[in-house]
Amino acid sequence: MPSSLNIRPATVTDLPLILSFIKKLADYEKLPHQVVATEEILRVSLFGPKPQAECLLAFLDDAPVGFGIFFHNFSTFLGRHCLYLEDLFVVPEKRGHGVGKALLQRLAAIAVERGCGRFEWAVLDWNESAIEFYRSIGATMLDDWRIFRLSGEALQRMAKEEKEK
Amino acid sequence: MPSSLNIRPATVTDLPLILSFIKKLADYEKLPHQVVATEEILRVSLFGPKPQAECLLAFLDDAPVGFGIFFHNFSTFLGRHCLYLEDLFVVPEKRGHGVGKALLQRLAAIAVERGCGRFEWAVLDWNESAIEFYRSIGATMLDDWRIFRLSGEALQRMAKEEKEK
Numbered sequence: 001m002p003s004s005l006n007i008r009p010a011t012v013t014d015l016p017l018i019l020s021f022i023k024k025l026a027d028y029e030k031l032p033h034q035v036v037a038t039e040e041i042l043r044v045s046l047f048g049p050k051p052q053a054e055c056l057l058a059f060l061d062d063a064p065v066g067f068g069i070f071f072h073n074f075s076t077f078l079g080r081h082c083l084y085l086e087d088l089f090v091v092p093e094k095r096g097h098g099v100g101k102a103l104l105q106r107l108a109a110i111a112v113e114r115g116c117g118r119f120e121w122a123v124l125d126w127n128e129s130a131i132e133f134y135r136s137i138g139a140t141m142l143d144d145w146r147i148f149r150l151s152g153e154a155l156q157r158m159a160k161e162e163k164e165k
Numbered sequence: 166m167p168s169s170l171n172i173r174p175a176t177v178t179d180l181p182l183i184l185s186f187i188k189k190l191a192d193y194e195k196l197p198h199q200v201v202a203t204e205e206i207l208r209v210s211l212f213g214p215k216p217q218a219e220c221l222l223a224f225l226d227d228a229p230v231g232f233g234i235f236f237h238n239f240s241t242f243l244g245r246h247c248l249y250l251e252d253l254f255v256v257p258e259k260r261g262h263g264v265g266k267a268l269l270q271r272l273a274a275i276a277v278e279r280g281c282g283r284f285e286w287a288v289l290d291w292n293e294s295a296i297e298f299y300r301s302i303g304a305t306m307l308d309d310w311r312i313f314r315l316s317g318e319a320l321q322r323m324a325k326e327e328k329e330k
Contacts, residue, residue: 022241037244045245052246053239071239074218076187076252079202080210081217087241105330108315108323118316125309138319142312144290150273151283154303158273165270 003060003097007106010055010067012047015039018055021067025089029124053086056106058099066090068103070110075117083111085121104137122147168225168262172271175220175232177212180204183220186232190254194289218251221271223264231255233268235275240282248276250286269302287312 010018019039026032045052058066066089073084085107090099111119123130123141131141150158175183184204191197210217223231233253237246250272255264276284288295296306315323 022244026242031242034242037242041244045239052237053241069239069241072217073238073249074210074234074236074251076218076234077191077196077199077202079187079206084238086239104315105323105327108320109327111315111320112324118314119320120312120314122310122312125311131311134313137315137323139313139315140319142314145287145312146290146296147285147287147307147310147312148299148304149283149285149307150269150276150302150304154305155273155276155284158270158302159277162270162274 004062005097005099005102006059006062007056007102008059010046010057012043014055014057015042015047017057017064018042018046018067018069021064021089022087024091025087028089028092056103058090058103060094060097060099065094065097066099066103068107070107072114072116073120078117080115080117083107083114083116083119085119088121100133101137169227170262170264170267171224171227172221172267173224175211175222177208179220179222180207180212182222182229183207183211183232183234186229186254187252189256190252193254193257221268223255223268225259225262225264230259230262231264231268233272235272237279237281238285243282245280245282248272248279248281248284250284253286265298266302 016039019037019042022037023032023035026035046055053069053071056068057064068085069087070083070085072081075082088100088103108119123134181204184202184207187202188197188200191200211220218234218236221233222229231254233250235248235250238249239245240247253265253268273284288299
């Protein structure tokens with residue numbers, strides 16, 4: 001019997017599951033020390049009065065196997081909002097069943113429905129299987145862009161310089 | 166007499182100025198063909214009932230010399246919103262007056278005020294002067310991340326696959 005794959009938006013009762021996926025993803029990306037999210041923080045961010053992101057959950061034969069967290073970003077050149085997939089994760093033991101592709105298809109449909117000009121996400125450059133998969137669905141790697149981050153003490157210092165003007 | 170530098174949030178009457186800066190930025194990035202934004206599109210995106218991004222303008226001796234367009238993105242690991250600077254631009258003839266740094270300081274202060282865990286932006290890898298400047302203020306380049314983009318026909322095709330399930 002073929003597996004039954006189902007995708008639905010997360011609700012507030014899914015918070016423990018979402019947090020468990022976030023921690024599994026961080027382990028996979030070798031960044032577990034970066035996770036400071038808690039159920040209470042996510043309750044406000046995802047399900048509060050002003051949600052900052054949305055979450056889709058994927059189930060294979062009713063067992064949760066993956067998730068995607070996304071939000072709208074903005075393209076200056078297009079002048080409009082776009083869809084940005086912050087995280088996509090499928091538990092390693094359930095890869096190869098089309099769960100990741102199904103999540104991307106659902107997100108592409110959401111992007112088109114909402115009038116988003118494009119749909120983007122980031123990938124670690126050593127994750128060759130993910131890169132191959134993304135190319136196979138027609139996505140393009142923006143090879144010449146790099147991300148800069150200001151955080152921690154450097155962020156506080158810049159903010160302080162502004163206050164002291 | 167030293168130049169007087171002033172930064173303020175853009176208002177709807179600044180739309181022609183904002184669009185002119187977007188076009189100048191696209192020329193600088195060698196991507197002028199990618200600009201499809203118009204004043205009418207930006208009016209909705211920046212000043213409509215549900216703004217998708219915010220804009221700061223910089224003035225040197227009352228003459229407009231630069232802008233920054235930013236929005237909130239979301240970090241799954243932090244579980245909260247962060248500040249993302251989509252575009253930063255200073256007209257080439259007014260560089261070296263601290264306008265870019267002043268815009269970044271104002272944005273850092275906004276990030277801290279709003280409880281953002283971090284402040285990020287992207288840069289083209291050939292833009293060495295920008296990269297040197299960003300490093301000088303304590304920002305870190307995330308060398309191992311690459312952006313993927315699904316747009317145009319590939320995006321429509323994925324959305325169609327979802328609809329045909």
